[in-house]
Amino acid sequence: MKRIIIFVKSLAFIVLLLEFSGLNAQGIDSSKYKTEYFQIIDFNDFQSARLAEVLLLELNLQREKQGVDTLSSLQFLTFAAEDQAQYCAQIDNVTILQSGSKKKDTGKRSIYYGGSKNAFEMIDKTNVKDGSVYKNYQQVAEDIVVKIMTNQKKMDVAFNQLWIFAGIGAAIDPSGKKLYYSMVFGDYSSFNEGAARKNELDIPFSKKRYGLFPYDEKACKKYDKNKMLAELQKGLYVKDDKVYFKSDKYKEIQKILKDSKDGIGVDIVQRDQYPCVGSNIVDNNLVNKGVMVKRIWSSKMLKKNLVVGDKERKKNVDVLIGKLPAAIAKLDKDQYEMNLVFIKDKYVCKNIPPSYIEAGGVEYNNLLELLADTVNPPGTEEYSPRATKSTLSFKIPFEKGKSVYKQEDIDPFIKALKEPEFIINELNISAYSSIEGTDEINRSLQLKRAESIKNALQAKHKDKIISNVTTADNWEEFKRDVAGTEFSNLAGMTMEEAQKNIRENSLDKKLENILKNHRYAKIDMKITYDIDGDKEQAYVVKMFNDAVKKGDYIEALRVQKYLFKQVVAKKYTKEAVFEMEIPESQATAGLAMNKLWLEQFVNNGDVDEDCCSRVENLNQLDPSNQYILFNNLYCNFIYAPLGDEEHVRKIQEIIDGMYNKALSKKTIDMLNLEYQMTIIKTLDTLDDPGPLFAESMERIKTIVDIKESNWQNSLKLAYVFMGNNDYEFAARLLEPFVNGKYVFEELVFAYISLCTKTEEKLYTSTFTKAVTKAIEQNPERFCNLINKGKLTFQVFENEKVKEMYCKKCKSTD
Numbered sequence: 001m002k003r004i005i006i007f008v009k010s011l012a013f014i015v016l017l018l019e020f021s022g023l024n025a026q027g028i029d030s031s032k033y034k035t036e037y038f039q040i041i042d043f044n045d046f047q048s049a050r051l052a053e054v055l056l057l058e059l060n061l062q063r064e065k066q067g068v069d070t071l072s073s074l075q076f077l078t079f080a081a082e083d084q085a086q087y088c089a090q091i092d093n094v095t096i097l098q099s100g101s102k103k104k105d106t107g108k109r110s111i112y113y114g115g116s117k118n119a120f121e122m123i124d125k126t127n128v129k130d131g132s133v134y135k136n137y138q139q140v141a142e143d144i145v146v147k148i149m150t151n152q153k154k155m156d157v158a159f160n161q162l163w164i165f166a167g168i169g170a171a172i173d174p175s176g177k178k179l180y181y182s183m184v185f186g187d188y189s190s191f192n193e194g195a196a197r198k199n200e201l202d203i204p205f206s207k208k209r210y211g212l213f214p215y216d217e218k219a220c221k222k223y224d225k226n227k228m229l230a231e232l233q234k235g236l237y238v239k240d241d242k243v244y245f246k247s248d249k250y251k252e253i254q255k256i257l258k259d260s261k262d263g264i265g266v267d268i269v270q271r272d273q274y275p276c277v278g279s280n281i282v283d284n285n286l287v288n289k290g291v292m293v294k295r296i297w298s299s300k301m302l303k304k305n306l307v308v309g310d311k312e313r314k315k316n317v318d319v320l321i322g323k324l325p326a327a328i329a330k331l332d333k334d335q336y337e338m339n340l341v342f343i344k345d346k347y348v349c350k351n352i353p354p355s356y357i358e359a360g361g362v363e364y365n366n367l368l369e370l371l372a373d374t375v376n377p378p379g380t381e382e383y384s385p386r387a388t389k390s391t392l393s394f395k396i397p398f399e400k401g402k403s404v405y406k407q408e409d410i411d412p413f414i415k416a417l418k419e420p421e422f423i424i425n426e427l428n429i430s431a432y433s434s435i436e437g438t439d440e441i442n443r444s445l446q447l448k449r450a451e452s453i454k455n456a457l458q459a460k461h462k463d464k465i466i467s468n469v470t471t472a473d474n475w476e477e478f479k480r481d482v483a484g485t486e487f488s489n490l491a492g493m494t495m496e497e498a499q500k501n502i503r504e505n506s507l508d509k510k511l512e513n514i515l516k517n518h519r520y521a522k523i524d525m526k527i528t529y530d531i532d533g534d535k536e537q538a539y540v541v542k543m544f545n546d547a548v549k550k551g552d553y554i555e556a557l558r559v560q561k562y563l564f565k566q567v568v569a570k571k572y573t574k575e576a577v578f579e580m581e582i583p584e585s586q587a588t589a590g591l592a593m594n595k596l597w598l599e600q601f602v603n604n605g606d607v608d609e610d611c612c613s614r615v616e617n618l619n620q621l622d623p624s625n626q627y628i629l630f631n632n633l634y635c636n637f638i639y640a641p642l643g644d645e646e647h648v649r650k651i652q653e654i655i656d657g658m659y660n661k662a663l664s665k666k667t668i669d670m671l672n673l674e675y676q677m678t679i680i681k682t683l684d685t686l687d688d689p690g691p692l693f694a695e696s697m698e699r700i701k702t703i704v705d706i707k708e709s710n711w712q713n714s715l716k717l718a719y720v721f722m723g724n725n726d727y728e729f730a731a732r733l734l735e736p737f738v739n740g741k742y743v744f745e746e747l748v749f750a751y752i753s754l755c756t757k758t759e760e761k762l763y764t765s766t767f768t769k770a771v772t773k774a775i776e777q778n779p780e781r782f783c784n785l786i787n788k789g790k791l792t793f794q795v796f797e798n799e800k801v802k803e804m805y806c807k808k809c810k811s812t813d
Contacts, residue, residue, distance in 0.1 A: 033054070034053075034054075038138055039136055041128060041135060047137070048082060051168075051179075052073075052081075052168035054137050054141040055168050055181070058138075062145060062149065063158075063159055068160075068161045069765040071163055071166040073166060073167065074115075074166065076113040076114040076167070077110065077115065077119060077165055077166060077190065079167065080110050080115070080169075081167040081182040082167075082169030082182070083103060083113075084096070084098070084109065084169065084182040085180050086169070088180040089171035089174075089178075094123050096123055106119050111285065115191060116190055116195075116284035118187070118189040119185065119186045119190050120185045122183045122185070123182045123183075124147065124180075125173075125178050125179060126143050126144055126147060128140060128172055129177060144181060157185070160185070161764055162187060162760045162764060163186065164765060167183075167184045168181065168183050191799075194280045194282050194283070197281040200281060201270065201272055202272070205282065206292040208292070209287065210295065211346060212295075212346055214347070215347065219347040219349065227726060227728070228725075229340075230727070230756075230758070230759075232253070232340055232352070233340040233353070234354075235247040236266060236340055241323065242322070243293050243320075243324050244320055244321065245317070245318075245319055245321055246318040248316050250317040251314065253317065254298070256344075257301070257342075259298065259344075260297060261297065261345050262343060262345065263295050264296060264321070265295040265296070266321055266340065267292055268293065268324075268336050268339075269289045269339060269794060271334070272335070274793055274794070274796035274797075276802070287351075288341070288348075291325055293321055293322040304320060306318040306320070337354055337794065338354075352759065354756070355753075356753055356790050368671065370611075370634065371630045372564065372627065374565070376558070380558065382561070383559050383561065385536055387529050387531050388528070389425070389528050390526075391527070392422070392525045394417060395522055395523070396453060397520045400512075400519065403448035403449050405452040405453050406452075410457065420538035421539075422527040422530055423528045424526070425526045426466040426467070427454060427524075427525055429470070429522070430469075431449050432472055432477075433446050434473075434478070434516070434519050435473050435478050435499055436499065436508045437499075439473070442473055447469070447471060451469070475495045478490075481517065487510075537576050540559060540576070544559040544560055545580065545581045548581060548583070553591065556588075560580070560591060567602065577595060589618045589622035589625055590628065596615070596618070611635075612639055615631045619631075626658060630663060633655065637674055637678045642682045648692055655668065655675060672699065673700060673703050673720065676696040677721070677724045679693070679696040680697070681726060701713075704720055711744055712744075714737060715747045717733055718733045721733065722754070727758060728754075731751060731754040731755060731758060734750065738773070743773050749785075752770050752771065756792060762795050763797065775804055775808050783808065
């Protein structure tokens with residue numbers, strides 16, 4: 001049975017002891033104590049029930065001082081406690097176990113006496129005499145409570161706010177010196193009368209265990225503090241009468257579902273299981289409440305993931321769990337709910353019902369993300385693309401004897417320029433031929449080649465291109481290239497003499513490797529870049545890359561900010577991001593950070609460890625860049641451990657130093673708030689969180705502008721924690737006011753919604769008080785929460801809540 005311990009901080013612990021000592025010094029409030037509590041214990045006529053009564057009174061007095069609800073006595077828990085106390089006294093030993101199978105452990109004893117297995121027991125012993133004189137019942141009860149309060153583990157059990165009921169038993173050992181006592185704690189799930197009503201359901205709940213085991217504290221330890229799990233239930237959906245699970249937190253899920261017998265399942269709970277008349281039709285000894293759908297193990301989840309693409313499959317999951325039972329499929333959707341079941345090594349660690357958050361007044365949604373430099377400094381003109389002119393040059397080599405060149409022959413040379421689209425304003429073609437032909441043949445060939453190139457380029461343009469064609473033999477290049485070869489003598493001749501020598505000695509084949517390089521057209525184009533429509537993207541990317549190559553980083557950032565806006569607006573494609581060419585240097589670190597942000601954006605990527613590693617490298621290149629520093633700190637909050645007090649204060653100093661610099665106060669406040677949340681979440685699990693915890697709370701109050709402690713500011717602060725998905729802490733902030741006499745309606749309904757995120761709170765008397773006040777203040781609003789499916793009907797496991805709903809919201813079931 002799951003039990004989350006609410007830790008009592010050291011300071012509160014000391015105060016509690018002082019208060020208890022003061023009670024003894026000042027005397028006892030006689031109105032709360034019966035005369036028989038002060039009677040001396042008679043070994044031969046020991047009144048176990050009397051000790052149980054006064055011990056529960058003493059314990060409840062201290063629970064009240066701790067702000068924890070008092071416990072009510074429950075008969076079958078009392079029987080279970082008496083049984084074990086007597087057993088321990090007989091064998092003169094403190095143990096939670098008995099010999100035999102029917103009453104072997106606490107759960108079985110609770111079942112034996114009419115409850116469910118869901119009970120928790122604390123057993124110990126104490127002296128029943130003061131020297132040779134027996135103590136009275138109140139003294140023994142007081143001794144037991146003091147012993148509990150001086151032991152942190154016992155306090156964590158006895159002052160756990162989740163307990164609603166208790167049963168206490170006591171027995172004196174045969175020597176008459178020691179008293180053994182047992183305290184058995186429980187909540188609404190400790191009852192089990194509804195198990196016998198199974199056959200009243202048209203669709204009975206599953207009794208088969210499917211090889212699964214009940215909650216085990218050791219196996220399920222990592223699940224108890226995982227704040228993500230409640231949100232994952234929203235990933236369950238039905239399509240074509242099949243149950244699927246979908247989440248974008250697959251990486252985090254894989255961290256907890258590691259082994260072959262880890263997995264998830266679905267428990268389908270029907271509204272008919274919570275009738276207004278009689279007990280709930282649930283068997284609390286089972287691992288499920290309703291109809292179980294087939295489980296899916298972690299390995300199968302990976303193999304059967306319906307998400308397409310290797311990268312997407314790493315962070316997203318969409319998997320078929322199983323068929324919706326045919327009888328359930330016929331029900332209206334408001335007649336059943338799907339609970340998400342988490343299984344660890346075959347132990348059912350979580351059975352999560354639907355939840356919601358009353359977030360109408362959230363002022364802070366502080367889910368941080370990477371920051372990019374997108375704001376132009378005052379006085380800086382925003383970049384706007386304007387078509388510029390340029391001159392482009394390239395060569396087209398000629399094949400021997402070929403005179404006609406088509407568009408497809410020329411396109412590869414244009415593409416090799418890696419230029420954006422352009423319009424040719426003027427074309428200058430210098431056509432060269434090798435010297436082996438006659439002047440007449442060469443000139444004719446040159447003109448044909450040049451003309452075909454001009455026509456091919458003209459075909460791509462509406463307006464007529466101004467063109468100039470010149471032709472020449474490539475005599476100078478020939479002389480240069482034959483120098484140092486066996487044909488070097490030709491360089492000392494005139495061109496006519498060389499041509500004659502080549503023809504008479506048939507040297508053209510031997511010289512072909514040289515001659516082929518002399519047949520080409522040199523193209524010089526005066527152009528204007530075409531930036532109409534989709535053509536703008538490539539031009540802007542070129543302007544950015546050109547500015548970076550020139551070292552004009554101010555202009556590069558100006559262009560990049562324009563490019564950034566177009567990508568975010570989805571006017572540019574992802575190629576605009578990946579075609580940015582940025583060398584690794586201090587001067588370009590800020591540009592690289594913006595590119596990294598855009599890569600994450602277009603790929604819908606997570607801020608994973610690889611991303612954060614790149615941010616850290618950029619931070620090392622340029623530690624002064626405030627955007628990169630912000631992102632590096634954010635990454636540290638996610639992946640780096642909190643560190644010791646000195647490290648925490650060092651990081652805080654860095655954050656404080658970021659105010660009044662490049663980033664706005666609001667932006668640094670968000671970062672600061674995130675860090676305080678990180679500190680609180682880490683330290684809140686410790687017995688003694690030290691001064692850092694209090695300091696972080698004060699910083700949060702300053703950021704959120706809370707100047708005094710009242711319900712308005714507590715609600716405001718709770719919304720901050722809700723914005724950070726820390727629902728449990730947000731609920732704890734509101735609980736003192738829920739228990740107050742006058743409560744604001746929004747606070748009540750916010751608290752009710754927070755309790756759905758921490759299921760155990762639904763069974764506490766504080767939740768019951770919240771529902772009571774909600775019905776008093778706005779009964780229609782409360783009834784609609786359940787009637788319209790916002791608040792799970794499984795809150796009716798709290799019998800008092802069910803009773804109030806049935807009385808106020810519907811007369812009969």
